[in-house]
Each structure stands twice: as structure tokens, then as C-alpha cells.
Amino acid sequence: STTDNGPLTTDNSQLTIDDGPxxxxxxxQPATRNFSLTQALRTPSFWVFALSCATFNLIFSAIAxxxxxxxxxxxxxDPGVFRSAMGILAMGGILANFLGGYLAxxxxxxxxxxxxxxxVTASLLILPFASSNLxxxxxxxxxxxxxxxxxxxFFACWPRxxxxxxxxxxxxAAQVMTVLFSALGPVLLALGERHQGSYSRTFLLMxxxxxxxxxxxxxxxxxxxxxxx
Numbered sequence: 100s101t102t103d104n105g106p107l108t109t110d111n112s113q114l115t116i117d118d119g120p121x122x123x124x125x126x127x128q129p130a131t132r133n134f135s136l137t138q139a140l141r142t143p144s145f146w147v148f149a150l151s152c153a154t155f156n157l158i159f160s161a162i163a164x165x166x167x168x169x170x171x172x173x174x175x176x177d178p179g180v181f182r183s184a185m186g187i188l189a190m191g192g193i194l195a196n197f198l199g200g201y202l203a204x205x206x207x208x209x210x211x212x213x214x215x216x217x218x219v220t221a222s223l224l225i226l227p228f229a230s231s232n233l234x235x236x237x238x239x240x241x242x243x244x245x246x247x248x249x250x251x252x253f254f255a256c257w258p259r260x261x262x263x264x265x266x267x268x269x270x271x272a273a274q275v276m277t278v279l280f281s282a283l284g285p286v287l288l289a290l291g292e293r294h295q296g297s298y299s300r301t302f303l304l305m306x307x308x309x310x311x312x313x314x315x316x317x318x319x320x321x322x323x324x325x326x327x328x
Contacts, residue, residue: 132324133262139269139322144209144260147319149273151216151312152253153280158219158305159246161284162226169298173229184235188243195247208256209316215248216313223306227299253277260322 139145162169166185170176202211222241229235257270291301 133264135265136268139261142322144322147315149276153276155249156277157280157284160281161288164285180232184239188239191240191243192247195244199248199251203255208252212252213313213316215245218245220310223302227302
């Protein structure tokens with residue numbers, strides 16, 4: 100057949116299913132499954148991540164409130180050293196934010212959080228035996244780095260683990276836990292000092308708990324998306 104512009108030919112060899120009405124169906128990607136809050140709460144991952152981050156907040160809030168008293172108990176309080184230690188802690192946290200952000204794209208977040216909690220464990224074992232400025236600086240640097248890593252993981256893990264459809268509810272539930280633990284930290288430390296006569300013993304009791312959480316983070320399986328809606 101012909102048209103005013105010349106012959107009209109059809110090359111059937113160029114026709115593929117991608118050109119027809121079935122193309123959108125064939126090329127469509129499967130929808131990503133997302134967890135509801137109830138489904139997320141049923142996974143080990145939610146509790147391991149949430150409890151680890153909340154426990155860090157518990158420890159950090161307790162130490163932040165009683166830091167001067169802790170150093171006085173160790174007999175090494177000095178205003179200049181204290182200010183320097185707080186500066187080291189803050190700088191360590193900032194640097195760890197950048198490093199943690201980089202590593203979050205290179206390794207599983209569960210492993211990264213496990214490393215952060217292991218660093219918290221080390222800092223808890225240093226502080227009760229600190230007897231020099233160097234030990235205080237070592238504690239401050241470790242706690243700062245751990246805080247930076249935990250913060251990155253907390254804000255990055257929920258969409259990666261459970262999707263974004265119900266992200267607000269899931270992260271909100273975890274955030275409530277961190278707030279409650281933050282409020283509980285100073286109370287537990289004060290009770291420990293009252294009943295045991297020392298802050299150091301409370302830290303030594305916390306250390307194996309944090310170590311267990313670090314192990315839990317390392318081995319916890321990722322949620323299976325096929326179990327989501």
C-alpha cells in the first residue's frame with residue numbers, strides 16, 4: 100500500500116512485545132513489601148535495634164548528668180580536664196557521624212550497630228578504673244565515637260529494615276523507647292550509687308548487658324520482606 104508520502108511498509112521483524120499493550124505489564128517491577136507496625140514489632144530486628152539504641156541513650160544520659168560526680172568519685176576531677184573531655188566526646192561524635200554515614204552504605208547496619216555497642220562496652224569498662232587524665236580522654240573519645248555510630252544507625256535502619264509505608268509509626272515506637280530509657284538512665288545510676296555506694300559498680304553491671312546487645316546486633320537476621328504486606 101502507499102500514501103501521499105510514499106510506500107507504507109511494515110517490518111514485522113522489528114515488532115516485539117515491548118511495543119504492544121503487554122509492555123507495561125512485562126516491564127513493571129514487583130511492588131516492594133513494607134511492614135506494618137504490628138509486623139515490625141514481631142521481628143527480632145526491631146527489638147534488637149530499638150533496645151540497643153535505647154540502652155545507649157540510657158547510659159549516655161546517666162553519665163552526662165553525673166559526669167562530675169563520677170570523676171570526683173574517682174578522685175581525678177579537674178575543671179580543665181573535664182571541659183577537654185567533653186570537647187573530645189563531642190568531636191568524636193561528629194567524626195563518627197561522617198564515618199558511620201559512609202560505612203552505613205558499605206556494610207549491614209546490624210554489624211555497624213554491633214561495633215558501636217562494642218565500643219560502648221569498652222568505654223564502660225574503662226570509666227570505673229580511670230585513674231588518670233589519659234584514661235578519661237580515652238573514655239570520652241570512645242563514648243563519642245559510639246554515640247555518632249548509634250545515631251547514624253538509628254535514623255538509617257528503620258526504612259531499610261521495614262520500608263517506608265509505615266515508617267512514621269515504626270520509628271516513632273522506637274523513639275518512644277529511647278526517650279523512656281533516657282529518662283530512666285539517671286534514676287538507675289542514682290539508685291545504684293545509693294545502694295552500692297559507687298557509680299563504678301553500676302557501670303560494671305551495665306557492661307555485660309551492652310556486650311550481649313552487641314552480640315545480638317551482630318547475629319540478628321534481617322526481616323524477610325515476604326512476611327510483610
